[in-house]
Amino acid sequence: MEYEAVIGLEIHSELKTKTKIFCGCETSFGAEQNTHVCPVCLGLPGVLPVVNKRVVEFAIKAGIALNCTINKFSKFDRKNYYYPDLPKNFQTSQFDLPIAEHGYVDINVDGRTKRIRVTRIHMEEDAGKLVHSGNTIKDSASSNVDYNRTGVPLIEIVSEPDMRTPEEARVYMEKVKSILEYIDVSNCKMEEGNLRADVNVSLRPEGTEKLGTKAEMKNINSFKMAENALEYEIDRQREILEDGGHIVQETRTWDDNKGMTLSMRTKEQAQDYRYMPEPDLVPIITTDEQIEVLKQSLPMLPDARKTKLMEEHGLSAYDAGIITNSRAMAEYFDDIICDGADVKLAANWLMGDLSKQLHAENKDIQNSPVSAKYLGKMIKLVEKGVISSKIAKEVFGEMWKTGAEPEAIVKEKGLVQITDTAAIEKIVDTVIADNPKPVADYKGGNVKSIGFLVGQVMKASKGKANPGTVNTLLKTKLV
Amino acid sequence: MKVSGKDVENVAGLSRLRITEDKMDKYLIEFNDFLEYVDMLQKVDTENVEPTAHVLPLQNVFREDEIKPSLDRDMALSNAPEKENGYFKVPRIIE
Structure with missing residues (x-):
């Protein structure tokens, strides 16, 4: 039975x-x-x-x-x-x-x-x-x-x-x-x-x-x-x-x-x-x-907040559920995006790196060393292509440590993404010259080996080259 | 008789009271008297009477959420038959 x-x-x-x-x-x-x-x-x-x-x-x-x-x-x-x-x-x-x-x-x-x-x-x-x-x-x-x-x-x-x-x-x-x-x-x-x-x-x-x-x-x-x-x-x-x-x-x-x-x-x-x-x-x-006075004094509750994130910002039910589970997290999220940072990126940063770091150091989000405002600014730098998402992780780590503004960190550490094609082209040429085997593999039909070459260019540029530009350049040069 | 010796024992048990054999008859009679008195009250017609939650015509007596000094610990413990390290000490309780 x-x-x-x-x-x-x-x-x-x-x-x-x-x-x-x-x-x-x-x-x-x-x-x-x-x-x-x-x-x-x-x-x-x-x-x-x-x-x-x-x-x-x-x-x-x-x-x-x-x-x-x-x-x-x-x-x-x-x-x-x-x-x-x-x-x-x-x-x-x-x-x-x-x-x-x-x-x-x-x-x-x-x-x-x-x-x-x-x-x-x-x-x-x-x-x-x-x-x-x-x-x-x-x-x-x-x-x-x-x-x-x-x-x-x-x-x-x-x-x-x-x-x-x-x-x-x-x-x-x-x-x-x-x-x-x-x-x-x-x-x-x-x-x-x-x-x-x-x-x-x-x-x-x-x-x-x-x-x-x-x-x-x-x-x-x-x-x-x-x-x-x-x-x-x-x-x-x-x-x-x-x-x-x-x-x-x-x-x-x-x-x-x-x-x-x-x-x-x-x-x-x-x-x-x-x-x-x-x-x-x-x-x-x-x-x-x-009763009415007390009712009016209540904040928006988790379900309503979740629906709002889904309907107004297009977040998935899963993401919206996690973010609105705690009021502090939901408010932090609103503060990241209030100046126009991308909603999906904000959700990923909040549920990913930030949550991981908070958890690792046993901190509440209310006491996060990285403020929602700065995280929003950093996300906007990624959106505008000033920094790559890889560099963003470095900037985030620095913000966590020092609490400094993302722009200041980027400037001070020279982390601005290289979007200048000529500069990237130079690196690409060197990488092609130094790696005949993967180049031959790619030309021979092994498309995957381009990943290795992209990696080499990124490494040579200390992560500052725009990965999209690198990809396009490599593909044009290796035809 | 409305109650039995067993009922008296049960009530005593719930109240953590020990009742000696010789007192049993006395309590039995008293319990019955109480309940018969209540039976009398039950006969009153309460058809159009609101239930009473409190005997005084008062409602909503509140205090503000403001901290007042607590008792000094020695004072708080001063009536305790036994104490230990600032605690009230009681016999081990296992149900």
């Missing part, structure tokens, strides 16, 4: 506010343990939480960007469970009236667009961090708790179980990250845990509707990990089903080192969070006008 995987994701994203969701403690990452805590986030008796206005704004923005309906009446609830990362013994979250519902995200896999429905987006507080003193949790006698992260604002984005492959799940996660970055509500730094996903997966016989028993994997914090964990888990469940067994509903953890999922706890006893309305927080009422 063929099985089909059914995958749903709960993505938790930390919002980039300065302060926590219910108190004025700082949210910045990496502070000394328990230095960003106060009576409110420590859940001391008698304190009153007050909602951070920006959290609501950011959550509504995310709701609009993910095509949700914004609930004009929204409230907080207490989700009760006992774990030492929650000092209050409940997490302030939203239950039946989340801030946003019924949205969707379009993803692109294998050239096809698929719509993944978003069930809901709710606001909640992050929990603290447990540090285990032993090597593993099992050989620790105790755990240490850091409450700095307690109360950092999160939105949880819950999808419908609309994904069918690990790849779709990864692409969906990447798309959500991209959108949250565009609207600037989350730093989305995976390495700092700004974006984490709980992944639910079950199998069912292909062609059937009824959902199988699912397993949940918590706190997956990279795209690759999500894909690997899902691949492993689907295989594991398929083997069990093929052997006639049945899946136990459980929470599993992905061990990235071992490359496998391990059981954490089974849900023999259904988790009962005993949600109740949060009496310390009053309802949030949002008007159409407020």
Whole structure:
């Protein structure tokens, strides 16, 4: 029997506010343990939480960007469970009236667009961090708790179980990250845990509707990990089903080192969070006008930007997709071409040499030593024939090192392309005289040997000869 | 009886409370009393009444996203039964 995987994701994203969701403690990452805590986030008796206005704004923005309906009446609830990362013994979250519902995200896999429905987006507080003193949790006698992260604002984005492959799940996660970055509500730094996903997966016989028993994997914090964990888990469940067994509903953890999922706890006893309305927080009422203002404040989103690059500049769907994946890259691209640099060349330089160099030195495009403006100028020098594309690589390397203007580099290093036919002709003649064998080969019908001769001329000119002119001259002379 | 001893144990378990045998009957009766009281409330006709999300006639109480000083760490840890290197120390938790 063929099985089909059914995958749903709960993505938790930390919002980039300065302060926590219910108190004025700082949210910045990496502070000394328990230095960003106060009576409110420590859940001391008698304190009153007050909602951070920006959290609501950011959550509504995310709701609009993910095509949700914004609930004009929204409230907080207490989700009760006992774990030492929650000092209050409940997490302030939203239950039946989340801030946003019924949205969707379009993803692109294998050239096809698929719509993944978003069930809901709710606001909640992050929990603290447990540090285990032993090597593993099992050989620790105790755990240490850091409450700095307690109360950092999160939105949880819950999808419908609309994904069918690990790849779709990864692409969906990447798309959500991209959108949250565009609207600037989350730093989305995976390495700092700004974006984490709980992944639910079950199998069912292909062609059937009824959902199988699912397993949940918590706190997956990279795209690759999500894909690997899902691949492993689907295989594991398929083997069990093929052997006639049945899946136990459980929470599993992905061990990235071992490359496998391990059981954490089974849900023999259904988790009962005993949600109740949060009496310390009053309802949030949002008007159409407020929603409209926030909607107008949003930038152009990745899909719209991609379409624009394709329609207005004739880029391929692939190129436009890569460039618009991050807002910073899309803006850099716009800055390269705004003074008229060739669009295709700009795309190639951006996705090629620049990306490679940024990656090699682990730099963000925002901190690129080569500015978009200078890269645009350099591309125009290539277009005008002032430098060859080969010399351009040298100029680019120099720009990367010194941050100098391309014109200045070309001038200073004498890199201007030789387009003067007489000058090139001289070199061509010397090369023909020095290389009788390839010349004879070419004349004898081996057309390919002209490549070698072109190479020799380029070398003799230190790359400055115009390759087109060299080619034409050689061909005329070797008839 | 609306609840059984098992229900009481379950609720106690969720709340991480240990209930001794001799208290069981007492809780059983109290739980039942609560639920019967709720049953009484359920009988009230609420046909044309808006659901209440909050008892106070307030909405949209917000604060600006401005940093306020946090507690001094020693102060934050001062009530902790156990601490270690600036952390709250708790028994090992495995579910």
